[in-house]
Amino acid sequence: MTTTDQQPAPTAEERARFEEVWARPRGWRRALTSVQHKSVGTRYMVTAFVFFFVGGLQALLMRVQLAQPEQQVLSAQTYNELFTMHGTTMMFLFAVPFLEGLAAYLLPLMLGARDMPFARYNTFNYWCYLLAGIILYSSFLVGMVPDAGWFAYVPLSGPEFADKAMDIWLFGLALAELAAIGAAIEMIVVVLGMRAPGMSLDRMPIFAWTMLCVAGMIILAFVPLLVGSLLLELDRNVGTSFFETDRGGDPLLWQHLFWIFGHPEVYVMFLPGAAIISHVIPVHSRHRLVGYPFVVAAVVVTAIMSLGLWVHHMYTTGLPPVTLSFFTAASMSISVASGVQVVAWLATLWSGRPRLTVPMLFSLGFLFTFVAGGITGVMVASAPFDAQVHDTYFVVAHFHYVLIGGMLFPVLAGLFHWWPKFTGRMPSPRLGKVSFWLAFVGFHLTFFPMHLTGMWGMPRRVFTYDAGLGVGLLNLLSTIGAFVFATGLVLAAITLVGALRRGERSGPNPWGADTLEWAADSPPSAPNFARIPVVGSRAPLWDPPPDDPELDRMAAAFDHAPQNVRATPFTTVLSARPGTAAVQASPSIWPLLAAGGLALAAVGLLVESGWVVGLSVLLIVAGLVVWELQNERELGAGEAKEPVGGEYLVEAPGPRSPGWWGATMAAVVLVVAVSTVAFSMLFLQVNAPVWPDGATLGTPWLSAGTGLALLVAIAASWWGSRQGPLEHDATPVARTAHLAAGATTATAGTVALALAVAQWPAGGLDHTAHAYDSGVLMLVGTLALATVLGLGITVSALVARLTHTRDVRPRIMLQNAAVLWTGVLVVWAVAWVATDLLPTVVV
Amino acid sequence: MAAPGPARRRSPALALVGVLLPPVAWLCALGLSYLVQDFACTAYASAGHSPPATVIGAVVVGLDVVLLALAVSAGIMAWRVHRQARDTEPSSPLGFLGLLGLLLSVGFGAGIVLVAVNPLVLEVCA
Numbered sequence: 001m002t003t004t005d006q007q008p009a010p011t012a013e014e015r016a017r018f019e020e021v022w023a024r025p026r027g028w029r030r031a032l033t034s035v036q037h038k039s040v041g042t043r044y045m046v047t048a049f050v051f052f053f054v055g056g057l058q059a060l061l062m063r064v065q066l067a068q069p070e071q072q073v074l075s076a077q078t079y080n081e082l083f084t085m086h087g088t089t090m091m092f093l094f095a096v097p098f099l100e101g102l103a104a105y106l107l108p109l110m111l112g113a114r115d116m117p118f119a120r121y122n123t124f125n126y127w128c129y130l131l132a133g134i135i136l137y138s139s140f141l142v143g144m145v146p147d148a149g150w151f152a153y154v155p156l157s158g159p160e161f162a163d164k165a166m167d168i169w170l171f172g173l174a175l176a177e178l179a180a181i182g183a184a185i186e187m188i189v190v191v192l193g194m195r196a197p198g199m200s201l202d203r204m205p206i207f208a209w210t211m212l213c214v215a216g217m218i219i220l221a222f223v224p225l226l227v228g229s230l231l232l233e234l235d236r237n238v239g240t241s242f243f244e245t246d247r248g249g250d251p252l253l254w255q256h257l258f259w260i261f262g263h264p265e266v267y268v269m270f271l272p273g274a275a276i277i278s279h280v281i282p283v284h285s286r287h288r289l290v291g292y293p294f295v296v297a298a299v300v301v302t303a304i305m306s307l308g309l310w311v312h313h314m315y316t317t318g319l320p321p322v323t324l325s326f327f328t329a330a331s332m333s334i335s336v337a338s339g340v341q342v343v344a345w346l347a348t349l350w351s352g353r354p355r356l357t358v359p360m361l362f363s364l365g366f367l368f369t370f371v372a373g374g375i376t377g378v379m380v381a382s383a384p385f386d387a388q389v390h391d392t393y394f395v396v397a398h399f400h401y402v403l404i405g406g407m408l409f410p411v412l413a414g415l416f417h418w419w420p421k422f423t424g425r426m427p428s429p430r431l432g433k434v435s436f437w438l439a440f441v442g443f444h445l446t447f448f449p450m451h452l453t454g455m456w457g458m459p460r461r462v463f464t465y466d467a468g469l470g471v472g473l474l475n476l477l478s479t480i481g482a483f484v485f486a487t488g489l490v491l492a493a494i495t496l497v498g499a500l501r502r503g504e505r506s507g508p509n510p511w512g513a514d515t516l517e518w519a520a521d522s523p524p525s526a527p528n529f530a531r532i533p534v535v536g537s538r539a540p541l542w543d544p545p546p547d548d549p550e551l552d553r554m555a556a557a558f559d560h561a562p563q564n565v566r567a568t569p570f571t572t573v574l575s576a577r578p579g580t581a582a583v584q585a586s587p588s589i590w591p592l593l594a595a596g597g598l599a600l601a602a603v604g605l606l607v608e609s610g611w612v613v614g615l616s617v618l619l620i621v622a623g624l625v626v627w628e629l630q631n632e633r634e635l636g637a638g639e640a641k642e643p644v645g646g647e648y649l650v651e652a653p654g655p656r657s658p659g660w661w662g663a664t665m666a667a668v669v670l671v672v673a674v675s676t677v678a679f680s681m682l683f684l685q686v687n688a689p690v691w692p693d694g695a696t697l698g699t700p701w702l703s704a705g706t707g708l709a710l711l712v713a714i715a716a717s718w719w720g721s722r723q724g725p726l727e728h729d730a731t732p733v734a735r736t737a738h739l740a741a742g743a744t745t746a747t748a749g750t751v752a753l754a755l756a757v758a759q760w761p762a763g764g765l766d767h768t769a770h771a772y773d774s775g776v777l778m779l780v781g782t783l784a785l786a787t788v789l790g791l792g793i794t795v796s797a798l799v800a801r802l803t804h805t806r807d808v809r810p811r812i813m814l815q816n817a818a819v820l821w822t823g824v825l826v827v828w829a830v831a832w833v834a835t836d837l838l839p840t841v842v843v
Numbered sequence: 844m845a846a847p848g849p850a851r852r853r854s855p856a857l858a859l860v861g862v863l864l865p866p867v868a869w870l871c872a873l874g875l876s877y878l879v880q881d882f883a884c885t886a887y888a889s890a891g892h893s894p895p896a897t898v899i900g901a902v903v904v905g906l907d908v909v910l911l912a913l914a915v916s917a918g919i920m921a922w923r924v925h926r927q928a929r930d931t932e933p934s935s936p937l938g939f940l941g942l943l944g945l946l947l948s949v950g951f952g953a954g955i956v957l958v959a960v961n962p963l964v965l966e967v968c969a
């Protein structure tokens with residue numbers, strides 16, 4: 001890229017120091033402590049593919065059982081366990097984590113950054129995900145395999161019908177969801193703030209646009225499932241009654257919460273798949289993507305609309321016709337947005353000079369399969385048709401067409417496309433093409449007949465069928481197809497893994513692609529870009545670099561710099577103009593300790609051991625404290641020298657640093673969580689045949705005191721965040737003010753916590769008596785948890801004050817605390833509305 | 844360098860409103876239509892009263908009309924931002940955001956219409 005004469009070229013010594021700062025750990029330390037996005041992304045993808053093959057094996061076993069009518073290869077119980085774990089594995093342990101791993105690997109490279117914004121948190125999420133998978137699969141070791149389906153409908157999954165296996169499922173799921181939500185926060189911050197100078201929103205790769213939307217969907221949709229899982233666990237083990245009709249609960253509430261998550265989940269898988277196609281087709285057609293603004297609009301429309309379609313999974317639950325029609329309308333609308341993307345891909349193919357490479361073949365396979373799945377999607381979006389085929393193999397065929405066509409084929413296209421970037425080696429095109437044809441033919445042979453078996457009346461989720469149904473031959477074809485499909489997938493894996501040793505060297509950009517990741521080495525070096533690229537168009541490698549001195553100045557300032565700490569440019573949201581320097585984390589083992597503590601807590605609860613739970617709490621607290629101290633030490637090192645290039649501050653208050661975005665996202669997660677509980681309470685109130693007449697918590701003084709204490713916490717932390725100079729070379733003057741602000745905030749927060757918790761005994765409610773009481777317990781618990789998080793960030797701000805000389809970092813931390821405390825105040829307000837206002841104003 | 848005029852300072856905010864308002868309007872249209880209709884009809888039924896179906900239907904359609912107007916207004920605003928940016932700052936992302944806002948307004952506006960027509964043709968509390 002261009003250089004300016006304002007910044008001298010880095011010396012050999014500076015280059016060496018820069019390389020040392022970014023050096024990867026070696027040996028066992030690399031496995032346990034590496035936090036770099038490529039390392040974490042690779043682990044995510046490899047782990048997800050291991051789970052994928054395990055889930056695939058379960059599918060093959062089921063297909064063997066179904067190959068002939070009335071077979072006894074598997075027992076009914078084993079079949080139930082296998083289809084439960086197959087769905088759980090593919091949805092929670094393969095599809096979403098794989099895409100998060102791909103995003104963790106690719107986004108910084110595509111955007112011109114050096115790492116994810118909170119690299120240790122990114123690693124923590126990975127460990128949570130891995131441990132979630134281990135917990136789920138430990139069910140096989142202890143002989144308690146979940147068997148209530150991946151959807152875990154109540155009452156089948158409730159205390160009456162499911163044993164400890166369901167608890168294993170719920171804890172594993174909760175940990176996996178926690179990881180997914182964390183990954184979403186990472187994606188939002190990296191896309192909004194860490195783009196290369198000049199990469200304005202209109203120049204962002206489609207993959208980045210998509211992952212931004214997907215991350216928003218995860219926060220809005222996955223939190224309700226996390227809440228739902230907690231409600232179910234409370235019903236199962238604490239005696240609450242969210243789902244028990246006799247005490248004001250309703251099993252349908254679980255379906256609402258599950259599908260509020262479950263339907264967006266489909267698009268969380270499909271949209272990244274479509275984004276991969278939006279990269280593969282232009283590169284392999286040697287033509288820019290046609291209709292970029294239309295594709296971005298389609299992605300946004302699809303993401304938003306997917307949040308409002310959950311009821312179309314509940315057409316047969318007895319909802320009123322008008323309710324169904326609302327969601328039919330919404331379901332039909334979303335197909336238009338998907339159609340816009342299909343038209344854009346076809347127009348790109350038509351306008352370009354397509355090459356029939358392996359990634360292109362998988363992309364064409366995607367187009368054919370996904371369009372077919374989309375058509376059956378429009379069919380089942382219609383309530384009358386859905387009523388006919390609900391819970392038949394037609395639905396199984398439909399969603400496998402959408403998920404395998406919409407997610408797996410694009411993932412394979414993406415893997416063959418980016419494999420040279422990941423490894424520096426080209427996979428064999430001949431083997432790749434054979435694997436594609438085996439997978440493509442095998443897939444359609446497996447799933448097309450299921451449309452017919454479903455239409456002819458074969459129900460899903462049954463371990464065998466009667467010979468008189470006349471679907472034996474079609475099922476045999478499906479089973480043969482499944483093995484052909486599996487052969488294709490195994491061959492694809494062999495092709496990719498084999499290329500690691502035997503593949504030709506690829507060079508940085510073997511396909512002549514246009515986006516920034518192809519400007520990095522193959523495989524990329526530890527910092528990705530020693531000199532940060534600048535961007536002047538949507539295709540930075542196809543167009544000349546921009547002539548913009550301001551951008552060049554930032555690129556030159558970060559050329560092999562800084563050399564005392566890992567850092568990358570932080571730019572403005574809209575135009576990606578130069579802003580500040582964001583410090584990036586170095587290797588650490590503490591995220592593993594904290595994640596291990598969480599998993600141990602799950603184990604402790606499962607085995608009902610107070611000692612294990614206590615130990616887990618110690619591990620979590622110790623892990624978080626040492627993690628925080630390490631953060632502050634690194635930031636101190638970053639601030640100890642002058643701003644990067646003499647111009648770019650090492651972090652700054654407000655949206656100019658990652659922490660502000662992290663605190664904002666955490667506040668949003670809390671608000672979504674409490675809103676989910678409030679929605680659940682309202683739903684139960686209007687549906688329950690018996691609801692306590694005019695029931696309220698009835699502790700107005702305690703509630704008002706809590707709100708007041710939270711206001712004080714916000715005011716104190718906000719005041720503290722305004723004290724002290726921001727300039728790098730200014731004399732620090734606000735140590736006492738920051739300590740006073742932090743101490744006042746912590747005191748107010750502690751008072752708020754005490755008052756919030758006191759509401760429960762003061763209210764005199766019994767959580768086992770009625771769903772209203774259970775809901776109040778949940779709301780008070782949510783408020784208490786949010787307050788504890790607020791106290792946590794306040795303590796961090798105090799630690800920052802005690803460990804930093806300058807005033808900037810404590811200011812930033814107090815501002816982040818103020819943001820999070822504002823979120824806690826909203827949680828309090830929503831909780832009050834649900835406990836005291838709604839019961840009096842709703843009929 | 845001269846400071847940007849008030850109109851240019853407002854443009855990023857207007858563009859953001861143009862992009863964010865249509866999706867919010869659509870989500871509110873679907874969510875409120877569902878909440879008002881389903882919850883009101885169910886609540887009356889649970890309490891043993893006959894639900895005022897006409898009133899509930901009118902409220903739903905009225906809400907949707909207001910939200911449709913908001914989505915359309917956002918689209919018009921976004922289109923104006925797009926034109927202004929195209930004429931004065933062709934390299935600015937505001938032009939793109941304006942166009943995006945217009946497209947979202949069309950998409951979500953059509954979605955609101957599809958939701959709103961249902962209470963007009965179906966029995967509201969059947």
